[in-house]
Amino acid sequence: NAGVTQTPKFRVLKTGQSMTLLCAQDMNHEYMYWYRQDPGMGLRLIHYSVGEGTTAKGEVPDGYNVSRLKKQNFLLGLESAAPSQTSVYFCASSYSKASGGATDTQYFGPGTRLTVL
């Protein structure tokens, strides 16, 4: 049971380049989330998904897109990277109330450190 995994761990991009961050979970969780953490800041929600095929905007969605084609995977895309997107990105997942789990306990991946030059 690997929990939540993220690929890649590190990445350096030039301004204007695109990339996709992959998050995978093997806990059969319904809900998945993407956060970013900047120095001196808490985690801020970018996008989230409450089930396969669904996505929704969080607190800071601009410049990002997401897809949840499979229940276990949640992809975060940057179409045209900007230096302001330099951050550490965390993926998380959680149960849903429908499955009787503790909705609010989120399990986090190890993070992806992204630098945009």
Next chain:
Amino acid sequence: DQQVKQNSPSLSVQEGRISILNCDYTNSMFDYFLWYKKYPAEGPTFLISISSIKDKNEDGRFTVFLNKSAKHLSLHIVPSQPGDSAVYFCAATPYGGSQGNLIFGKGTKLSVKP
């Protein structure tokens, strides 16, 4: 406007003593609160939570207290150990857990000295 505030960026405590980490919130709709612990280069890990229908929840060395009238919660670690040195994030959910969206504070870095 920050809805979850951790006003102390850092805290230093001697091993064996009590660590008290504080968190204030402004949104009266929050009804579930969590503490996460984060080591460098790792993702946050869930530590302990409390529902708004309780004022205390205990798990081993960790106890969370909730004062709804003051919109304040605190995490007590007794006794503190060097392995507790980490950044602690307070988080709250405004939707009764229906979506699981969490609002995080900025974190408090705890250093426990041997």
